[in-house]
Amino acid sequence: MELIVEAVSHQYGATEVMADISFTIGSGEIVTVIGPSGCGKSTLLRFLGGLERPTSGKVFIEGAAPDGSLNPLTYVFQDFALLPWRTVEGNVRLVLDDHRLSASHTDEIVDDVLARTKLSEFRSAWPRQLSGGMKQRVAIARALAVRPAVMLMDEPLSALDSQTRELLMDDLVELWGRERFSACYVTHNLAEAVRLGHRIVVLSRRPGRIREVVDIDVPLSERATRMAELEVTQRHLWQLMRDEAREADRELLHVD
Amino acid sequence: MELIVEAVSHQYGATEVMADISFTIGSGEIVTVIGPSGCGKSTLLRFLGGLERPTSGKVFIEGAAPDGSLNPLTYVFQDFALLPWRTVEGNVRLVLDDHRLSASHTDEIVDDVLARTKLSEFRSAWPRQLSGGMKQRVAIARALAVRPAVMLMDEPLSALDSQTRELLMDDLVELWGRERFSACYVTHNLAEAVRLGHRIVVLSRRPGRIREVVDIDVPLSERATRMAELEVTQRHLWQLMRDEAREADRELLHVD
Amino acid sequence: MSTDLASPAAQHAEPATDLAGRREVPFRGGGFRHRPMWYVGPVVFAGLLLLWELGSRSGVISPIALPAPSEALGALGDLVETGMLWRHLSASLSRLALGWSIGTCLGILVGLAIGLFAVARSALSPLVSAFFPIPKIALLPLFIIWFGIGEGSKVATLVFGTFFPTVIATYSGVDGVDRNLIRMGQSFGLKWRSIVTKIILPGALPAILSGARISASIAIILLIAAEMIGAEYGLGAYILMAGSLFALDQLIAGVAMLSIIGLIVAWLIGRAERKLLDWRL
Amino acid sequence: MSTDLASPAAQHAEPATDLAGRREVPFRGGGFRHRPMWYVGPVVFAGLLLLWELGSRSGVISPIALPAPSEALGALGDLVETGMLWRHLSASLSRLALGWSIGTCLGILVGLAIGLFAVARSALSPLVSAFFPIPKIALLPLFIIWFGIGEGSKVATLVFGTFFPTVIATYSGVDGVDRNLIRMGQSFGLKWRSIVTKIILPGALPAILSGARISASIAIILLIAAEMIGAEYGLGAYILMAGSLFALDQLIAGVAMLSIIGLIVAWLIGRAERKLLDWRL
Amino acid sequence: AADTVKVGLLRLTSHSPSIIAAGNGYFADEGIEVEFVPFQAAQPMAVAIASGDIDFGMTAISGGLVSLAQKGAVKVIGGALMETPDVEGQKILVSKAAHDGGVTTPADLAGQRFGVTTAGSSFHYMAHKIADGAGFDRADLRIVPLQKVPAVIAALKSGQIDAWSIVPNIADALTAGPEVVEIGKVADYIPGYQVTTVFTSTRNIENNRELVERFLAALAKGIDDYNAALVDKTMSEADTAALVKMVHEYIYNDQPLEKADPRIRAGAMRINPGARLNLESVEDQLAWFQSEKLVPADATIDELVDTSFVETD
Numbered sequence A, B: 001m002e003l004i005v006e007a008v009s010h011q012y013g014a015t016e017v018m019a020d021i022s023f024t025i026g027s028g029e030i031v032t033v034i035g036p037s038g039c040g041k042s043t044l045l046r047f048l049g050g051l052e053r054p055t056s057g058k059v060f061i062e063g064a065a066p067d068g069s070l071n072p073l074t075y076v077f078q079d080f081a082l083l084p085w086r087t088v089e090g091n092v093r094l095v096l097d098d099h100r101l102s103a104s105h106t107d108e109i110v111d112d113v114l115a116r117t118k119l120s121e122f123r124s125a126w127p128r129q130l131s132g133g134m135k136q137r138v139a140i141a142r143a144l145a146v147r148p149a150v151m152l153m154d155e156p157l158s159a160l161d162s163q164t165r166e167l168l169m170d171d172l173v174e175l176w177g178r179e180r181f182s183a184c185y186v187t188h189n190l191a192e193a194v195r196l197g198h199r200i201v202v203l204s205r206r207p208g209r210i211r212e213v214v215d216i217d218v219p220l221s222e223r224a225t226r227m228a229e230l231e232v233t234q235r236h237l238w239q240l241m242r243d244e245a246r247e248a249d250r251e252l253l254h255v256d
Numbered sequence C, D: 001m002s003t004d005l006a007s008p009a010a011q012h013a014e015p016a017t018d019l020a021g022r023r024e025v026p027f028r029g030g031g032f033r034h035r036p037m038w039y040v041g042p043v044v045f046a047g048l049l050l051l052w053e054l055g056s057r058s059g060v061i062s063p064i065a066l067p068a069p070s071e072a073l074g075a076l077g078d079l080v081e082t083g084m085l086w087r088h089l090s091a092s093l094s095r096l097a098l099g100w101s102i103g104t105c106l107g108i109l110v111g112l113a114i115g116l117f118a119v120a121r122s123a124l125s126p127l128v129s130a131f132f133p134i135p136k137i138a139l140l141p142l143f144i145i146w147f148g149i150g151e152g153s154k155v156a157t158l159v160f161g162t163f164f165p166t167v168i169a170t171y172s173g174v175d176g177v178d179r180n181l182i183r184m185g186q187s188f189g190l191k192w193r194s195i196v197t198k199i200i201l202p203g204a205l206p207a208i209l210s211g212a213r214i215s216a217s218i219a220i221i222l223l224i225a226a227e228m229i230g231a232e233y234g235l236g237a238y239i240l241m242a243g244s245l246f247a248l249d250q251l252i253a254g255v256a257m258l259s260i261i262g263l264i265v266a267w268l269i270g271r272a273e274r275k276l277l278d279w280r281l
Numbered sequence E: 001a002a003d004t005v006k007v008g009l010l011r012l013t014s015h016s017p018s019i020i021a022a023g024n025g026y027f028a029d030e031g032i033e034v035e036f037v038p039f040q041a042a043q044p045m046a047v048a049i050a051s052g053d054i055d056f057g058m059t060a061i062s063g064g065l066v067s068l069a070q071k072g073a074v075k076v077i078g079g080a081l082m083e084t085p086d087v088e089g090q091k092i093l094v095s096k097a098a099h100d101g102g103v104t105t106p107a108d109l110a111g112q113r114f115g116v117t118t119a120g121s122s123f124h125y126m127a128h129k130i131a132d133g134a135g136f137d138r139a140d141l142r143i144v145p146l147q148k149v150p151a152v153i154a155a156l157k158s159g160q161i162d163a164w165s166i167v168p169n170i171a172d173a174l175t176a177g178p179e180v181v182e183i184g185k186v187a188d189y190i191p192g193y194q195v196t197t198v199f200t201s202t203r204n205i206e207n208n209r210e211l212v213e214r215f216l217a218a219l220a221k222g223i224d225d226y227n228a229a230l231v232d233k234t235m236s237e238a239d240t241a242a243l244v245k246m247v248h249e250y251i252y253n254d255q256p257l258e259k260a261d262p263r264i265r266a267g268a269m270r271i272n273p274g275a276r277l278n279l280e281s282v283e284d285q286l287a288w289f290q291s292e293k294l295v296p297a298d299a300t301i302d303e304l305v306d307t308s309f310v311e312t313d
């Protein structure tokens, strides 16, 4: 499945959040989005997921979802959005309940995703009993459970320790290798961006515009071992982001 | 001011969260704590801030707070804990209200911390209108406003983009240079840990124990330019964390 | 239906077997929020009144079961003409304002105490559960002895009636305030007073306002009970007399006045909600 | 005070000018949560009864103003002896159970509708505000004509009384559910039914339960109004009769029965709360 | 098969005749099966007749009753309780405080607070008739509506109203205490006052005339037994005790018989034999309602009363 963003602009009241953004997420392609805080990354992702409508412009979807995909367009919320009155397991089951799967099939999926996110031990814990990282893992487990064709992820790994993050990244890459889902991945971690993105969309500060789109040719599965090659890209992105921040700083000074 | 952690252990019901943790945060010293997700870092920090009491062991404080410190022991919450019914400015003012400062002095402090966290433009926005990173900056602004002698920070920069993070880290270092506060800084970002920590406490997976304590001699102000030297330490930490994760993995496999 | 609400049918959009062509991403958000439709309420009211009038004229509704709205309007006209309307209204409204505000303030105070202090909760919450269900009408003879037959017993009836629901709404609201926010306040060394007034009260406000909606209606209902005792003027007294004379047109006119007061109070509380809870979107 | 609650004095611990010696980090958490103290309630009740009895015996409380609790106990004894207690109690309890459950179920349904649909909100919420403040007692003559003098009119009175507060509590609860959670459900393509039953209802449950506390007490109060019409048995009828004979001991005995029912209902709702809201800590 | 008839009952001794008629089988003799429906107040009883829930009732004439009669729903068909010179009747009471303050005869009532249940109740009528009889302006009595008898009692006992008038059994219980003093008799001011009446629905009169007649015939026998046992006391003690026991099934039945017995016997007022109706008194009451604008001016005595069932005077 493909997602096409066409000339999207948006305002909240008088605040212009983003202007004229267009790009395409090809089938089986992972696009990472980076940009300064408050530039509209989460908002853009909400448009992609149909959670909100832009002031102008449109988002299209093309192509059939693969068989067995329960919720082709799946959104992972930045603030987790766990139901506090359901246990870890209950939060995962929630999204499977409506799909008339056999009980054993449901159990299988739940066991599988909880094991993959290392939460098996905590299946009956309440959200309030979880650490920040664990909550995030529940949100990821819930998204994996519906076998998405397009994953929309808003800083999915930001609350995790570096090793768990590393492992989940490997997991994502492996999963992608098997299922070739498409994804839009918002992050502020440049290493993650170059590690996971076929394409990297760099947004400018608010109002967010596309500042540059960087393609990376190295296959995902080889990136872990070829990080050195990617250093160049990462440093380039770093430069871009710093310029943005500097300009923002200068503007602020001007305003003060 | 100094914080002394003495033989702290804790259980939640049947779950042993941490065991026998002792260390000291010297006056004007920044101690960073790293460890796998769910190992008890946030819990430990809550003990340091007096927000919760450990099952056994004690946390002591020693030395007088410097003049002008409004809330010597200040905690920055991982989930921000912003009051949804107060604007950005109102959330900062909240913690100043009880200190009988003159109106102009209060305004000065508020203006200062909002400018430092680049929120001046958003002073009258509601929390629901902020992006994740902006909420985190409000939480930091609020903590800075009370001029803490000891800062307890729970992944304070995890939702920020790399540039803002960089800038806030510089800000923290500069602030430390001026005010020499003590701090306990929980993070899962190894680069942050080596950049900011005079000492790094590495915790094992749950139940968290101290696995190693690493001292770094390079002065904070010089670290930005001497990152290469710190690479070694960072790689060592990386190794430690990976070992932890591997063992955890092996145990899980065993359990399955 | 002109709402943002995804209707049941639209909800389960885009199954896996959908057409593969290019199509817009289906809208699946909105969070069940809806646009106000101010014109529907008046239309429904007007429709109901019309049906009722037609029913009465055609004889479907027997005049013993319910007088026609036009007759009630006639009774209301009499009230206006004789100038009694204002007398009844002002007597009732002043009782209402006094009784409701005393009951609500006391109720919020006690509700806060129950929400905040373990001792208060253990001591007072069973008392509230025990005293709330006591019917004010049953105690009227005692009220007369305790508070006299003047304004005292009337206001006391209203105070008793509004106090208890406010207590319950307030302490449930306090129980629902996010503990993490309170812990934040504590960790910043906020004064106890500040935590209560700046964190707990605003957090409990939605619940308190919903309690106020309920207690205001109860207060209006209790006008009848309050004005049972030696009241010469007042809507309750007017309705009671109409009832005892089986003058249905006057009865309905009086009840309609109470309804209108209820609508106005609800509208005021709605405005207060929109103003005080604007942070909630 | 054996609570975790930081008392006003303890709150502002550790000012900047504190001693510089080694001391434990002050505890500034707890989030105002408190330990239940089950023994305080009964003690307070016993104390009040004792004071009252002493007041009556010593003549401080005139027997016209309030009979001694021992006299009320005597009247209760008579009831038990003649076997009438059970008759009154069972008549009232069955009306209560029927009226309250119908009123509550309808109230939750209508409250949900108002909370979920813009049309329903615009059409029904003014109707609720208009009909809630209509006093049931004023309508008794009409109720007789509409529902007869059998169980119908009695149950109808209770249904009317409990329906409206439940509606208000429910839709306020729905309004308070975190919109982000609903958006999450929508984004996962959950069926409309699932969103309502699994996200909105549990989210509104605390408010609904607090509404149930209020509506249950109102239902008990309305027993009096309901049993004004042709009731042979029932606590309301008993109290009314005691009142008309000015038999204060029986009046208080009957009122005490209502209080006890209120306490039991509150206890049951408390248990339900603890069970259903265990996720809240 | 017997006709089933529902009879409204207030838990007052004055309602004993129908209980006695049922207990002694007089209704059964007429082929009527009676079901008693207890009420807490008189007004709903009239409404319940209008709604068809009950067939017969017995209470004072109130504004509500006239209003229902005018709407064509109910009609008075006979008389019951009446003030007669030979039997103790309703009494005029004042509070101790008022008595001490010089209100010792009904003529002193000018300017005092007189308790009533509701406007248009029999208490209201009595108050005005007392004013008329004592020769002062009706407006000089300050009428205080208190809705319910117990409320009036409470207000009188605590001195918050000054005066009231009430049937002898309640009056005697009150004057037994120190707070209330008797200053006169209602009979002196309203001779031949028809206090309560028997009424039924217009529907019954039109469709079932003969049933109404049979009901009144049986009731008349009950009235005779009642008067003999409790008013004239010409019945043997054993038979009286049996009657009291019968009545206790419905009245004061929450107390043991020993406690209830004296209360049932106390202060019984005469009930008109044969349910005779003092039409003159009823006309006077109707005129009073109209003069006070409590019922529409166009209400007529024919709408209110059907005189074809019992003797009238």
Ligand SMILES: Nc1ncnc2c1ncn2[C@@H]1O[C@H](COP(=O)(O)OP(=O)(O)OP(=O)(O)O)[C@@H](O)[C@H]1O
Pocket: A012, A015, A017, A035, A036, A037, A038, A039, A040, A041, A042, A043, A044, A188, A206, B125, B128, B129, B130, B131, B132, B133, B134, B159, B160, B161
């Ligand atoms: N409901 C709203 N009302 C008004 N303004 C809003 C609302 N939601 C977001 N904004 C504004 O839109 C801008 C973009 O927000 P968004 O959450 O998309 O940023 P972001 O790029 O995800 O930032 P971060 O990296 O910090 O998460 C911000 O300036 C924010 O203040």
Ligand SMILES: Nc1ncnc2c1ncn2[C@@H]1O[C@H](COP(=O)(O)OP(=O)(O)OP(=O)(O)O)[C@@H](O)[C@H]1O
Pocket: A125, A128, A129, A130, A131, A132, A133, A134, A159, A160, A161, B012, B013, B015, B017, B035, B036, B037, B038, B039, B040, B041, B042, B043, B044, B188, B206
């Ligand atoms: N209230 C509670 N009740 C029961 N268990 C709890 C509670 N709070 C935390 N825990 C458990 O304690 C452990 C430590 O939690 P903590 O939040 O301290 O982890 P952490 O190291 O901060 O993790 P992260 O890096 O993911 O934030 C977790 O396993 C968690 O499940």
Ligand SMILES: [Mg+2]
Pocket: A041, A042, A043, A078, A154, B131, B132, B133
């Ligand atoms: Mg974001």
Ligand SMILES: [Mg+2]
Pocket: A131, A132, A133, B041, B042, B043, B078, B154
């Ligand atoms: Mg944590």
